[in-house]
Amino acid sequence: MDLLYFEDFTPGEIVQYGDIEVTGGRIKAFAEQFDPQPFHLDETAARDTMAGGLIASGWHTAGMLMRMNCDNFLNRSAAQGAPGIAEVNWLKPVRPGDRLSVRRTTVSARPSASRPELGIVDFTFEVLNQLGEATMTQKNVILFSRRPAGEGAAR
C-alpha cells in the first residue's frame, strides 16, 4: 500500500472521516480506569452534577479522536509521532448514543530544520457529533517522513 508522506499534506485541505458510536459502557469503562468522577461513572450520580447526566471524559474523547485519526490516515502514513498538543477545547458534552466523526484541516506544512528526513504538518481537528456540532477541537503538529526519492505520490 502506498503510504502518505509529508508531501501528501496540502495546507488548506479539509477532510472528514470516522464514525464512532459512543456507549454508556465505553464511557464508564474509560472513566473507571482514568477519570473516575461521578459525571463519567454513573447516570444517577451524574444527574446531580454540573453535567446533568452521564458524559464522556474529555480524555476519552481525545482518545476517540486519536483512534479515528489512526484508523483513517495515520496508520497508512509515514507518521513518526507528535511532540505535543498545542491546545484542546472541550466545547460540548459527549453523551451515550452520540456518533462522532472528525473534520481535519491542514493548517501548514514545513520541512524539519533539525531532521531533514522529516516534515512537520500542523493540523486542526474538530470532533463532530451527529448534529454536526464540534464537541472538541484540537490543534497539534504531527511529524511525517519525507517521500523517498523515486516513490510516486500516494492517493
Next chain:
Amino acid sequence: MSLFYEDQRIGDTKALGAHTFTREGIIAFAVLYDPQPFHLSEEGGKASIYGSLIASGWHTASICMRLMIDGRDRARAARAALGEVLPQLGVSPGFRDMRWPAPVRAGDTIAYSSRVETVRETKRPQWGLVTARNIGVNQHGAEVFAFTSIVLWERRAG
C-alpha cells in the same frame, strides 16, 4: 489540601504520585485509543524513530488525570471526615501546551506533580478558573510530559 477556588495559591506545588508503565498496559491502551505500530509492539517500536515500544502520549496524560482525581478524592474524604462542606466538582474547558519531550518506555516510572499558575474569577459567581502546569518526570530525572490544565473550582459562598 485546599478544595475551594479561594484556597488555590499561585506557586502551590503538589506531588500527584507515580505510575510504572508496563508493556501490557502500554499495549492495552494503544489497542483501544492509539493503535500506531510503535505503541503496539516491540518490533513496531524498533522500526520507528523511537527504537523501542513507547507509551501513547494520551496514555501518559490519562494516567496523570487518574492521579489528579485520586489525590482530590483523598483530600475530599479527609475534609468530609472533619465534617466540612465540600465544593461541587468543577469541569474543564480544555488544556494548553501539552508536551512529550521524551518517550515513556515499558518499565519506566513516571512521577507527576502539579503547580498552580494562574487564578481568576469568571462571569459565573459560583466558579473560579485555575490553571496549573502539570509535569511527569521519569526515574532518570528527565521530564517526559507536561501540560497546562484549566479547571473550574467552586468559590466559597460569599
